[in-house]
Amino acid sequence: MEEIYQASSAAEVPQTFAFKGKGSELFGIQLPNWVLTVVTLGIYYPWAKAEKLKYLYQKTEFAGSRFKFHGTGKEMFRGFIKAVFLIGLIIGVTIALFVKLPEESKFMGTLFLYLSIGLVIPMAIFGQMRYRTSRSSWRGIHFKYTGDLKTMYTIFLKGILLTLVTLGLYLPWFMVDIRKEIMGNIRFGNIRFSFDGEGGELFGIHFKGRMLTMLTLGIYFFWYQSELHQFYVNNILLEQDGKYSRLEANVTGKGYLKLLVGNVLIIVFTLGLGTPLATIRSMKYVINNSELFCNLDLENLEQAEPDTIGAAMEDVSDILNLDLV
Amino acid sequence: MAVFEGLYFNGKTSAGLPVSVELLPTEFRLTTRTDADFLRIWDTNLIGRNDFNDAELVELQYAASPPEYLEVKDPAFFGALKMHYPKAAFAGSRYGSLISGNPLPLLSVLAVFVLLVAGAYFWLIPKTAEVIAENLPVSAEAKLGQALIDGMLEAEEKDSVKTMYAQRFFNLLHASPQSGKVSVTVVKHRQANAFAVPGGHIVVYEPIIHLTDSYEEFAGLIAHENAHLQHRHSLKALFRNLSSYFLVSLLFGDLNGIMVVVAENANSLKSLEYNRELEKEADMTGLALLEQKHIDPNGMVGLFSALKDEKENIDLPEFLSTHPVLDSRINYLKAKIASRKFRVQQNDSLQYYWQKLKEKSIE
Numbered sequence: 001m002e003e004i005y006q007a008s009s010a011a012e013v014p015q016t017f018a019f020k021g022k023g024s025e026l027f028g029i030q031l032p033n034w035v036l037t038v039v040t041l042g043i044y045y046p047w048a049k050a051e052k053l054k055y056l057y058q059k060t061e062f063a064g065s066r067f068k069f070h071g072t073g074k075e076m077f078r079g080f081i082k083a084v085f086l087i088g089l090i091i092g093v094t095i096a097l098f099v100k101l102p103e104e105s106k107f108m109g110t111l112f113l114y115l116s117i118g119l120v121i122p123m124a125i126f127g128q129m130r131y132r133t134s135r136s137s138w139r140g141i142h143f144k145y146t147g148d149l150k151t152m153y154t155i156f157l158k159g160i161l162l163t164l165v166t167l168g169l170y171l172p173w174f175m176v177d178i179r180k181e182i183m184g185n186i187r188f189g190n191i192r193f194s195f196d197g198e199g200g201e202l203f204g205i206h207f208k209g210r211m212l213t214m215l216t217l218g219i220y221f222f223w224y225q226s227e228l229h230q231f232y233v234n235n236i237l238l239e240q241d242g243k244y245s246r247l248e249a250n251v252t253g254k255g256y257l258k259l260l261v262g263n264v265l266i267i268v269f270t271l272g273l274g275t276p277l278a279t280i281r282s283m284k285y286v287i288n289n290s291e292l293f294c295n296l297d298l299e300n301l302e303q304a305e306p307d308t309i310g311a312a313m314e315d316v317s318d319i320l321n322l323d324l325v
Numbered sequence: 326m327a328v329f330e331g332l333y334f335n336g337k338t339s340a341g342l343p344v345s346v347e348l349l350p351t352e353f354r355l356t357t358r359t360d361a362d363f364l365r366i367w368d369t370n371l372i373g374r375n376d377f378n379d380a381e382l383v384e385l386q387y388a389a390s391p392p393e394y395l396e397v398k399d400p401a402f403f404g405a406l407k408m409h410y411p412k413a414a415f416a417g418s419r420y421g422s423l424i425s426g427n428p429l430p431l432l433s434v435l436a437v438f439v440l441l442v443a444g445a446y447f448w449l450i451p452k453t454a455e456v457i458a459e460n461l462p463v464s465a466e467a468k469l470g471q472a473l474i475d476g477m478l479e480a481e482e483k484d485s486v487k488t489m490y491a492q493r494f495f496n497l498l499h500a501s502p503q504s505g506k507v508s509v510t511v512v513k514h515r516q517a518n519a520f521a522v523p524g525g526h527i528v529v530y531e532p533i534i535h536l537t538d539s540y541e542e543f544a545g546l547i548a549h550e551n552a553h554l555q556h557r558h559s560l561k562a563l564f565r566n567l568s569s570y571f572l573v574s575l576l577f578g579d580l581n582g583i584m585v586v587v588a589e590n591a592n593s594l595k596s597l598e599y600n601r602e603l604e605k606e607a608d609m610t611g612l613a614l615l616e617q618k619h620i621d622p623n624g625m626v627g628l629f630s631a632l633k634d635e636k637e638n639i640d641l642p643e644f645l646s647t648h649p650v651l652d653s654r655i656n657y658l659k660a661k662i663a664s665r666k667f668r669v670q671q672n673d674s675l676q677y678y679w680q681k682l683k684e685k686s687i688e
Contacts, residue, residue, distance in 0.1 A: 020381065028423035029377075031434050038441045058377040058384070065341075065396060066384055068376065099472045139341065140334040140394040189339060273435075301339035303391060 015294040019287035021059035023277035029055055030276045046080045047073025056279075060287055062138065063298055070142075071135040079131070090116045118160065122152040129182055138188075141301045147185035155181055172206055173199030183236060189301025190240055197235035205231055222260065223253030233290065243295045250289040259285045327409070329402050333357075333365065336391035346397065348409050355395070365393070374414040378403060385415055454564035458557050466560060470524015477522065478510065484531060487511035487682055491529060491547075494678040498544055498618060499551055507554060509547070511682075519546055521553035523560045536631045540672070540679035541615075541624025548611035549625070555610060558603045608654060612661060619670040622662045629655050 033048035050073040057069035090113065097109035126149050133143035159174030176199045183195035209224030233249035263278040270277075327348050332341035333355055342363075347354040353367035373386035380403040387393040406416035422430040491509040499507070507525040517533035527550045537543040553559060608625065615622045633651045 020379065024426070025377075025420075025424045028431055029420050031431065031438060032420070032423065035434060035438045035441060038438070038445060054376045059379075061382070066382060068384065068386070099468050103475070139339040139396075140336045140392065141339045299338075299340045303337050 013294055015063045015292045015298075017287045017290045017292070018061040019059055019280075019284045020061060021056065021280050021283060023280040026052070026055060026276035026280055027274075043077075044073075046076035049073075050076055052279075056283060057136065060283070062292075063294075065139050068137045069135055070137060071131070075131075079127075086120065090120070118156070122156045123149065125178070125182070126152050129185070133186060139298075139301070141189045141303050144187040144304050145185055146187055147181060151181060169203075170199075172202035175199075176202055179232065187304065188238075189303065191296060191301065192239045194237045194239065195235055196237055197231055202231060220253075222257040225260070226251045226253045226256045229256075229286075238292070238296060240296050245295045246293045248291045248293060249286075250291065251285070255285060255289070327401075327405050329397050329399050329405070331395050331397035331399075331402075334394040334396070336389070336393050341396065344395075346395065346402075348405065350409075353395075367393075367395075369410060369413060369415070372413070372415040375416060375418050377418065380404070450568045451561075451565055454568050455561050458560040458564050461557075461560065466557070467524040469560075470522050470526055474510075474522045474524070474526045474528070477528070478512065482513045484511045484513050487531065487534075490678045490681045494540075494543070494675060494682070495527070495547055495551070497672075497674050497678070498547055498620075499614065507551065519550055521550045521559050523554075523557065523563070525554055527551065527554070534682050536628075537679070537683075538627060538631065539621075539624060540675045541621045542628040542631065543624075543679050543682070544615060544618075544620050544675060545611060545622075545625030545628045548614040549607050551614070552607040552610035553603075556603070556606055558607060561603070604654065605657070608658060609661070612658065616665070616667055618672070619668050620672060620675070621669045622658075622667050626655055626658050626662070629658070 029051055030048070033044070033051055036044040037048050050069075050071055053069045053071065057067040060067045093116075094109050094113045097112055098106060101108055126147060129145045129147065133145040136143045155174075155177050159170070159177055162170040163174055176195070176197055179197065180195045183193045186193040205224070205227050209220065209227065212220035213224055229251050230249050233247050236247040238245040238247070259281060263281060266274040266278050266281075329346045329348075331344055331346050333344040334341055342357055343359070344355045344357045344363075344365075347356070351369055353365075353369065353372070355363075355365035355367065357363045367387050371388040373388060373392075376384075378384060380400045381398070383395075383397045383402050383406070385395045385397075387395070406413070410416045418424070423434065488509065488511045491511050495507060495509045507527060509527045509529065511529045511531055511534070514530035514532065516530050517536055518530040519533050520528055522528060527547065529546075533546065534543065537546065612622055612625060615624065629651050633655075
C-alpha cells in the first residue's frame with residue numbers, strides 16, 4: 001500500500017510513540033487500589049482498573065501529545081455487576097445441569113457451557129471495543145467503534161464451524177477475520193483503521209513458530225512471539241482522505257526474551273507484588289518500539305458526535321481474559 | 326500571577342492553538358497572539374482532576390461542551406499549579422505521597438496490604454467458608470454430595486458384599502435416630518484410604534480394612550469419618566479451597582480459572598487434607614462415639630499406629646503416610662483416654678461384621 005500521491009501538507013515522516021510511565025509510580029498507584037479491592041471484597045475492582053488505565057493512557061505519547069482514558073469506575077462497576085451476574089448464571093446453570101441430569105445426558109451440561117461461552121465472547125469483544133474506543137482520546141478527539149454485533153456473530157459462527165470442520169486448521173484465518181472486523185471499524189476523527197494481514201501468513205508464523213520452538217526446546221518461543229506481534233501490528237493501516245499510513249513494530253526475539261524472562265522473574269520473586277513493574281516494562285517495550293509511517297494530517301482531525309455507550313461488556317471480556325486493546 | 330505558553334484544543338478538531346495561560350486566583354485566562362478576539366476563561370472549579378500529569382507535560386480537561394483541553398510543556402507549570410492552587414484536584418494528585426519517591430508512606434500501605442491479604446487468607450476465608458458450609462441446606466448438601474460421589478465411584482469397582490457388611494457395622498456403631506442417613510461403600514482399590522464425602526457418604530478403600538487388627542480399630546476409623554460428616558468438614562474444606570482461589574485470582578485479575586478449580590476439587594476430595602484443627606475435632610468426636618458405645622477407645626490409637634508403621638508395606642495416599650501429625654494425634658488421644666474412665670464391653674455383632682469384612686472377597 002505505498003503512497004502514490006504527493007502529500008499536500010506533510011511528507012511521510014515516522015512519528016514515534018513513547019511511553020513515559022515509571023514502575024515506582026504505577027506501584028504507588030496500584031497498591032492503595034489493591035488495598036481497597038481487598039477491603040471491599042472485590043467490589044472496588046472496577047475503580048482500581050479505571051485508575052490503572054488512566055495512568056497507562058496518560059503516559060503514552062504520540063506526536064508530542066498524550067492519550068487520555070475517560071472511563072470511570074462507576075461506569076465499569078455497572079458492567080462489572082452484569083459480568084459477574086452473567087458468568088455466575090452460566091456457571092450456576094452448568095452446575096445445576098450436572099447435578100440434575102441423569103448420567104447419560106450429562107454432556108448437555110458441557111454443551112450448554114460451550115454454547116453460552118460462544119454466545120458471550122462476540123458480545124464481550126463488541127462491548128469492550130465500543131466502550132474502550134469511546135472513552136479514549138488524543139488531543140481531545142475521541143476514538144469510535146462503528147462495528148455491529150450481527151457481523152461479529154456471523155464471523156464467529158462461520159469461524160467456529162470452519163475451525164471445527166477443518167480440525168483447527170482454519171483457526172488463523174478465523175483470528176484474522178476477527179482482527180479485520182475489529183480494526184476495520186475503528187475510527188479516529190476522519191482516520192479509518194484497517195487490518196491487512198492474511199490467514200495464510202498467520203498460519204505460517206504459527207506453524208514455523210511451533211515447530212522451531214519444539215526443536216529448540218523452547219528457545220525459539222521468543223522469536224515466535226515477536227513475529228506474531230509484528231504480524232498483528234505491522235498489518236495495521238490508517239487511511240485518511242485516500243492516503244495510507246502504516247504502523248510498524250520494531251520488536252525482536254532477543255527483546256522479547258529479555259522482556260518476558262525479566263517479567264517472570266520479577267513477578268515470581270516479589271510474589272506478585274512487582275506486577276506493576278512488569279506492566280511498565282511491557283508497555284515501554286511495546287510502545288517505544290512502535291512507529292507510525294505517517295501521511296496523516298494530525299492537525300485537522302474532527303470530532304464525531306459524542307455518543308453514550310455503557311461499559312456493559314467491559315468486564316465480561318476481562319473475566320474471559322480476552323486481552324484485545 | 327504567572328503566565329505560561331501552551332496548546333489549546335477546542336474538542337472539535339485536533340488543531341492545537343498556541344495560547345498564553347494566565348493563572349488567576351479563580352480562573353485561567355487563555356489568550357492568543359494570532360487572534361485578538363480569542364479569549365477563553367476557565368473557571369478553576371470546572372477543570373477536571375489531574376489524571377497523572379507529570380512535569381514534562383501537563384494536560385488539563387475543562388468541562389465545557391464539548392470538553393476543551395490544554396497542554397503545557399513548560400516544566401515549571403506543574404509546580405506552579407501546585408503552588409497557586411494547593412487544594413485543587415487538577416493540581417495535586419491523590420497519590421502524591423505514594424509516588425513522591427519517599428518510601429515511608431509506600432511501605433506503610435504495603436504493610437497494610439500484606440496484613441490484609443494474610444488476614445483474609447488465614448482468617449476471613451476459612452471463617453466465611455465455614456459459615457457457608459454450616460448454613461448450606463441439608464438438601465443442597467445431599468445433591469452436591471450425590472453428584473460428587475457418583476462421579477467418584479463411576480470409575481471404581483464396588484465390593485457389594487463388603488459394602489453390605491460395612492453398612493451394617495456402621496448402623497450398629499451409630500444407631501442414633503437424629504443423625505441423617507449415612508451410606509458406607511467399600512471399593513476395591515490398590516490404595517488404603519477412607520474418606521467422607523458431603524451429603525452423608527463414607528468411602529472405604531478395601532486395603533485399609535486389612536490394616537486394622539481389631540473391630541475397635543475399624544470402629545475408630547468409621548467413627549472418625551462419621552465425625553467429618555457430622556461437622557461438615559469436607560464441605561468446609563471444599564469451600565475454603567474455592568474461596569482461597571477466588572482471592573488469589575481477584576488479586577491478579579484472573580477470574581477465568583474458577584471453573585477449573587471446581588472441576589479439580591470434585592476429584593481431589595479423596596486426598597483432601599483437612600487442617601489439624603478439623604482432624605482433631607473429628608478424632609475427639611469419634612472418640613466420644615466409641616465411649617458412648619462402650620468400645621475400647623485404644624482402637625483409634627491402634628489405627629494410627631498401624632497407619633504409621635505400615636507405610637512401607639502398603640500403598641497409602643501421600644497425605645496419610647506423610648502426615649506429620651500422626652505422632653501428635655496418637656499422643657493427644659492417649660492423654661484423653663488416660664484422663665477419663667471408659668467402660669468397655671465386648672460387642673459381638675461388631676466383631677462378627679469386622680471378621681466378615683476381613684475375609685477374602687468372594688469374586
